[in-house]
Amino acid sequence: MTPQQRLERAVRRVQADARVPALSVALHRPDRGLWTCTVGDSGNAGHPLDADSRFRIGSVTKTFTAVLVMQARDDGLLDLDDPVSAHLDVPAHGGATIRRLLSHTAGLQREPHGDVWDLLVAPDDAGLLADLALAERVLPNNRRYHYSNLALAVLGQLVARLRGGTWAAVLRERVLAPLGLDATTVEPTGDAVVGYLVDRYSDAARPEPQLDLGGAAPAAQLWSTAGDMARWAAFLTGPETVDPGGLVLAPDSVAEMYWPQTTTDETLWAGGFGLGLILVPQGNRVMHIGHDGAMPGFLAGVYGRRGGAGNPGALGAAVLASSGTAVEINELVHELLGLAVEADPAEIRPWAPGKAAPEAYRSVLGPWWGEGFPHVFSWHDGALQSRAADAPADRPPSIFRPLPDQPDLLRTVSGREAGELLRLTRDADGTVVRMHWATYRFTRAQETFDGVRVSEG
Structure with missing residues (x-):
């Protein structure tokens, strides 16, 4: 039929x-x-x-x-x-x-x-x-x-x-x-x-x-x-x-x-x-x-x-x-x-390579920790995105857009924490070493709220 x-x-x-x-x-x-x-x-x-x-x-x-x-x-x-x-x-x-x-x-x-x-x-x-x-x-x-x-x-x-x-x-x-x-x-x-x-x-x-x-x-x-x-x-x-x-x-x-x-x-x-x-x-x-x-x-x-x-x-x-x-x-x-x-499902569109993330955001990509939980930041479809590491595959990511003339201050335009700001902190060579999202600190290693790496015992 x-x-x-x-x-x-x-x-x-x-x-x-x-x-x-x-x-x-x-x-x-x-x-x-x-x-x-x-x-x-x-x-x-x-x-x-x-x-x-x-x-x-x-x-x-x-x-x-x-x-x-x-x-x-x-x-x-x-x-x-x-x-x-x-x-x-x-x-x-x-x-x-x-x-x-x-x-x-x-x-x-x-x-x-x-x-x-x-x-x-x-x-x-x-x-x-x-x-x-x-x-x-x-x-x-x-x-x-x-x-x-x-x-x-x-x-x-x-x-x-x-x-x-x-x-x-x-x-x-x-x-x-x-x-x-x-x-x-x-x-x-x-x-x-x-x-x-x-x-x-x-x-x-x-x-x-x-x-x-x-x-x-x-x-x-x-x-x-x-x-x-x-x-x-x-x-x-x-x-x-x-x-x-x-x-x-x-x-x-x-x-x-x-x-x-x-x-x-x-x-x-x-x-x-x-x-x-x-x-x-x-x-x-x-x-x-x-x-x-x-x-x-x-x-x-x-x-x-x-x-x-x-x-x-x-x-x-x-x-x-x-x-x-x-x-x-x-x-x-x-x-x-x-x-x-x-x-009669829609045809599946083939994936094709796209542009790399802008240099200003490449050091953001990858895993980060916030409130004790892992998150993954990535660059897709021309925007910085974030997903909880254990999020279901069908849950939409958070998407960020930089504020005008403020590349290190981004607005969450959809997804988790929509409306909140993501603030990037860089070291002397420009690498992003810390982020604050909705004021919560995000770091590369899992840390307690007072800044101690849990792996240090």
């Missing part, structure tokens, strides 16, 4: 077992063409199901709003620790910070005020903000994770206000157009599939009504194709490949969104939330990053994969379903990402 046949079989199994009227799936990877698969019936007589069929993606929309927030931060329009009231005139909850709203730790109630999901009427932009006076903070700030559509809706309004336009217009101009996500829209189009509620006890399926979310659109309004969403997932986990010019967001800013702000279940620690992104650990330093989505008649899973053997980088998958209850698709997206690297 070919890798593509294995992927297709997994898709067909879930469509049949979960009884999904229409299922559309795509896998994006830079070393292969876009892979797509559709199974079922669109319910739209004018547009049979194909790779161009559009589904509602629900809360995957939040990842777009989160990127818009990070763009505004990078442009100096806000700070993540600013209170909302610094940028929006709100009647309540103005002390909630942007970071807490992004990570669902501000304690705001889940939905906008009112029975939105009963009456199927959403507030407009002005109404959403005015109704904050009636919304609850159901938990203390930063007490724990509590998912809130209201929180991301407020952030969408904040970004729109800062940019001087509507959320939809800002999104098109600053994200969708630069990334070529032409099939991602705020409103359904003629090729939209019908979303259903499938009867649990029979084979009946009834179309669900579709609600325009109005002021809450930044939380869950978008429609898209599986192909567009697989590319979006690839951007979220491989921006340097999908957006090499940084037109949408710098890779460092995307990586900032991965850092866990909270766990979603304190009893399991099986998942976390970053800045607008769901984090799903897969073991062996592999992380799936993205978001799930749900709206009446629709479910979506959009995730990219970071780390692990066989990963080509910028690997993203999307699973879009026209059933509001087929929760099996939430696992399918993760299964497909795993199958992609298991059945």
